[in-house]
Amino acid sequence: MKILHTSDWHLGRTFGSTSLLADQSEFCHFLVQTAIAERVELAVIAGDIFDRSIAPREAIELLRQTLSDLRRAGVIVAAITGNHDGPDRVVPYSALTDLSGVYLRGGYTGVGETITHEFSDGPLDLVLLPYLDPRAAPDDFGRALEGEESIDKLEQRRRRTHQSVLADAISAARTTCEAPRSLAISHAFVVGETSCEESESERILEVGGSGAVDASLFDDFSYTALGHLHKPQDVGRETLRYSGTPLRYSFSENHDKSVTLIEMDRHGASDVRQIPLAIGRTVATLRGTIEELLEPLFAPHARDSFVRAVVTNRETVIDLKVKLEQLYSNVVEIQLAPNGVDINDPVPVPLHEKVRTPREMANEFWEAVEGSPPTDRITSLLDDAVESALEVQP
Ligand SMILES: [Mn+2]
Structure with a gap:
């Protein structure tokens, strides 16, 4: 069958x-x-x-x-x-x-x-x-x-x-x-x-x-x-x-x-x-200055896509959406990244390789934020915090 x-x-x-x-x-x-x-x-x-x-x-x-x-x-x-x-x-x-x-x-x-x-x-x-x-x-x-x-x-x-x-x-x-x-x-x-x-x-x-x-x-x-x-x-x-x-x-x-x-x-x-x-529009994230994005050969494949534009101009650009829409018919999202920082860049987080306990997650979070494993004192504080959090959970 x-x-x-x-x-x-x-x-x-x-x-x-x-x-x-x-x-x-x-x-x-x-x-x-x-x-x-x-x-x-x-x-x-x-x-x-x-x-x-x-x-x-x-x-x-x-x-x-x-x-x-x-x-x-x-x-x-x-x-x-x-x-x-x-x-x-x-x-x-x-x-x-x-x-x-x-x-x-x-x-x-x-x-x-x-x-x-x-x-x-x-x-x-x-x-x-x-x-x-x-x-x-x-x-x-x-x-x-x-x-x-x-x-x-x-x-x-x-x-x-x-x-x-x-x-x-x-x-x-x-x-x-x-x-x-x-x-x-x-x-x-x-x-x-x-x-x-x-x-x-x-x-x-x-x-x-x-x-x-x-x-x-x-x-x-x-x-x-x-x-x-x-x-x-x-x-x-x-x-x-x-x-x-x-x-x-x-x-x-x-x-x-x-x-x-x-x-x-x-x-x-x-x-x-x-x-x-092969149904519906493709998606495209385009990144560059407004001048680059408006170059006809910058991303011809994205003309009909749903477009997310990450605009890297340092100065303010007037009428950004209107300008982009001259070339791209479906501009859905515009992000400003004047310092080159892209909020879409992935932040490294541990993969969900196995099912973790709340206590293990607290440790991973600590390490991700602090850059080093918790000390003995912090470990005992985390133990208490997680335990009492679990007690009050409805
Ligand atoms: Mn779903």
Whole structure:
């Protein structure tokens, strides 16, 4: 069977003040046509269907139309909410849409269930793992309660992390997986042996990297369709993969976009390939004096791109935007960098190589700011500070 893996549609998003709805609509049309041409049986949206929790009417209409078109073409749909979506608004009718072959899941309702669907070549277990905010977990969620009657609700909540709620959801679902093959769909920041590449448009899940979860959580699934990171990429193996967004949603997304097509045999072995997308404008960050930027040969490729201009003139330039717009039709952002300092230059921060404790993060922060590890005295102060911070955390 063939599966189309997509994520992070962010329907309703704008780039600067420019609506992207026409481009998003073009993508949806392309998706339906591709599904038909490739005889796809299952289409996946791995979260961030909408850009905002209260999505604009046009975005809701586009989703409804696309889901209808996919179903008319005989394609089953499995979609989860991401950290941008409002689960209450995306999934209230999921019991009804299930009946029509559109499986929508969001928030904690139904987490841990397995949906077994019969496809042309046999059954496939679907485990839908929407973005789960550990702070929003119901009191009776997960295994923190089991065998530890003495733990009060506050303590339970304090112990929950992105890693723990996802691990609990997966272990609950695994007990009901019966088919010879399985597909997990998850919206999370998954970290494996090598680090992934992030973009500017992903709203971070947790300050300091503790929103990360271990890649090993997904070891038992035939394929895991990930959402959240906007660049298409594998996490260590091609069956644990981010499909990336269909369009460029920030200036850092200067990479090619694609959707992922999986051909899975009835035992779960998968052949994975990318179908390139060429929809919407490219992005360009241009840097130079206004005189340089206005040279016709400075960046002819960027004439139609979304442009971020970093202007390095030392003196004030009047009517900067108007001048730039003579040559570039979509100037979205202008930054002044008179001293050559570019606020886009990356500040070196430790990579999220593993899930870290608040205490480890405090140490890393200290070292990054002070340039040396904390002394014994500072260590003991940090110990106390982190401990008392964790005590008051709701
Ligand atoms: Mn996203």
